[in-house]
Amino acid sequence: MEEDTGALPRKESFSEWYNEILWRAEIMDVRYPVKGLYVWYPHGFGIRKRAYGILRDLMDRDHAETMFPLLIPKTEFMKEAEHIKGFEDEVYWVTHGGRNELDVPLALRPTSETAIYPMYALWIRSHTDLPLKLYQVVNTFRYETKHTRPLIRLREITSFKEAHTVHASWEEAAAQVEVALGLYKEFYDTLRVPVILSRRPDWDKFPGADYTIAVDTIMPDGKTLQIGTVHMLGDHFSRTYAITYEDANGEQQYGYQTCYGISERSIAAVVSVHGDDKGLVLPPAVAPIEIVVVPIIVGKRRDEVLASATALESELRDAGFAVKLDARDMRPGAKYYHWEMRGVPLRVEVGPRDVDANTVVAVTRTGKKTTLDRRGVVEGITSVLSTFGEDLSQAARQAMAARITAVATLEETAEAVKSGVAVVHWCGSQECAEKIEAAVDASIIGSDIRSDLIAVSDGPCVVCGGEGRSALVARTY
Numbered sequence: 001m002e003e004d005t006g007a008l009p010r011k012e013s014f015s016e017w018y019n020e021i022l023w024r025a026e027i028m029d030v031r032y033p034v035k036g037l038y039v040w041y042p043h044g045f046g047i048r049k050r051a052y053g054i055l056r057d058l059m060d061r062d063h064a065e066t067m068f069p070l071l072i073p074k075t076e077f078m079k080e081a082e083h084i085k086g087f088e089d090e091v092y093w094v095t096h097g098g099r100n101e102l103d104v105p106l107a108l109r110p111t112s113e114t115a116i117y118p119m120y121a122l123w124i125r126s127h128t129d130l131p132l133k134l135y136q137v138v139n140t141f142r143y144e145t146k147h148t149r150p151l152i153r154l155r156e157i158t159s160f161k162e163a164h165t166v167h168a169s170w171e172e173a174a175a176q177v178e179v180a181l182g183l184y185k186e187f188y189d190t191l192r193v194p195v196i197l198s199r200r201p202d203w204d205k206f207p208g209a210d211y212t213i214a215v216d217t218i219m220p221d222g223k224t225l226q227i228g229t230v231h232m233l234g235d236h237f238s239r240t241y242a243i244t245y246e247d248a249n250g251e252q253q254y255g256y257q258t259c260y261g262i263s264e265r266s267i268a269a270v271v272s273v274h275g276d277d278k279g280l281v282l283p284p285a286v287a288p289i290e291i292v293v294v295p296i297i298v299g300k301r302r303d304e305v306l307a308s309a310t311a312l313e314s315e316l317r318d319a320g321f322a323v324k325l326d327a328r329d330m331r332p333g334a335k336y337y338h339w340e341m342r343g344v345p346l347r348v349e350v351g352p353r354d355v356d357a358n359t360v361v362a363v364t365r366t367g368k369k370t371t372l373d374r375r376g377v378v379e380g381i382t383s384v385l386s387t388f389g390e391d392l393s394q395a396a397r398q399a400m401a402a403r404i405t406a407v408a409t410l411e412e413t414a415e416a417v418k419s420g421v422a423v424v425h426w427c428g429s430q431e432c433a434e435k436i437e438a439a440v441d442a443s444i445i446g447s448d449i450r451s452d453l454i455a456v457s458d459g460p461c462v463v464c465g466g467e468g469r470s471a472l473v474a475r476t477y
């Protein structure tokens with residue numbers, strides 16, 4: 001990789017900054033010759049690997065991981081009317097095997113309900129088979145016709161974590177929706193990404209769902225990014241796919257289902273929310289390299305300093321840190337630039353003075369400098385990294401809070417959505433939602449808001465004056 005030493009575009013021009021950082025921080029190569037498909041560089045893949053390791057640990061608490069086939073026969077795909085309507089313009093079809101035309105065209109899964117639920121119908125017989133809670137992490141394919149963008153709007157979603165659960169009752173499925181939201185909140189807390197939960201308007205819910213609760217974050221340009229969704233499916237799919245079970249009284253009942261998904265938009269959120277004008281800023285939990293040790297080589301004491309830096313690296317590695325010693329024959333400043341661009345949370349400098357004083361200098365990615373005793377250095381670094389993570393959360397929360405404005409009129413709404421999210425009172429009618437969309441360059445994205453940054457209240461609908469409740473208006477990705 002040729003090292004480009006130019007400055008990044010300012011983060012104020014977010015779109016340029018975002019495109020540039022993807023290759024300068026070695027996250028994704030966008031030059032693959034199919035629109036909407038991109039290639040992970042190893043560093044970006046390392047971030048994904050750590051993030052999805054956290055996600056799997058959370059899911060493995062009470063789900064089992066599995067894997068279903070990629071190809072779905074048209075006969076199964078076309079069974080759920082609403083689902084088809086929602087996806088028919090987005091599905092890729094496989095029509096040939098070699099030179100033979102297939103008698104049944106096969107869909108590339110856009111999401112896996114129609115692959116999984118015929119199998120659930122075979123597996124589920126009795127209430128003792130419930131609840132069934134499985135998930136998979138797979139690639140899915142959607143022929144997105146809107147503007148594609150790496151990590152954000154892909155035609156091949158390479159990191160699609162989808163969970164599909166079946167329960168004996170609507171209430172149990174509704175309770176699982178809350179469990180899923182709790183897991184997603186915990187996931188994004190670990191990524192230090194602040195989120196707002198809200199219920200999507202009915203016209204925006206998942207095709208075939210009763211309701212959809214979405215997890216949104218606010219990007220630096222003020223637009224929201226949907227970084228997770230949880231769907232209550234009720235018994236729609238179980239009736240379509242005959243997922244029935246024998247209850248304790250020997251009666252046949254339909255199962256009640258949920259499904260919930262997260263994609264590599266989670267990585268886009270980490271890149272965008274935390275990144276700055278020097279490059280990526282990675283929360284320690286997802287940093288492929290948490291600590292880079294930089295020896296400050298001074299002439300004749302070179303060997304002594306290198307030996308001390310090497311000993312420090314192996315002590316930190318033995319303590320379980322992802323640590324790298326950068327002993328390249330380069331000016332320290334050029335090394336700092338290289339690792340700052342890649343978002344390494346902590347740099348530890350070792351120079352002649354440190355060797356004499358038995359200290360090291362820890363410098364966080366956001367510039368906080370601490371001199372640590374060489375003895376007990378593992379504890380010292382652990383606490384510096386933990387404080388760094390907390391600081392990232394705080395900074396991200398403050399940035400989000402600054403982009404949320406409670407407003408009372410359409411004019412104020414139009415102003416607020418230029419730089420973020422407006423909170424208005426909305427009566428819940430599609431008619432008023434359409435009037436809001438016509439009046440401002442944004443749309444109603446959610447009601448039943450859950451965020452500790454927003455005080456939900458009742459009040460007159462911003463359009464019709466009828467009984468309203470807090471709702472989110474925003475421009476979206």
Ligand SMILES: Nc1ncnc2c1ncn2[C@@H]1O[C@H](COS(=O)(=O)NC(=O)[C@@H](N)CS)[C@@H](O)[C@H]1O
Nearest residue numbers: 111152153154162226227228229259260261263
């Ligand atoms: N084209 C896309 N590129 C990247 N991520 C996407 C794309 N489409 C959707 N996503 C992400 O995937 C999540 C789940 O997708 S979804 O359509 O809302 N839900 C489902 O497909 C359900 N089957 C839950 S598993 C979305 O919340 C969004 O964050």
Ligand SMILES: [Zn+2]
Nearest residue numbers: 427432461464
């Ligand atoms: Zn209204």
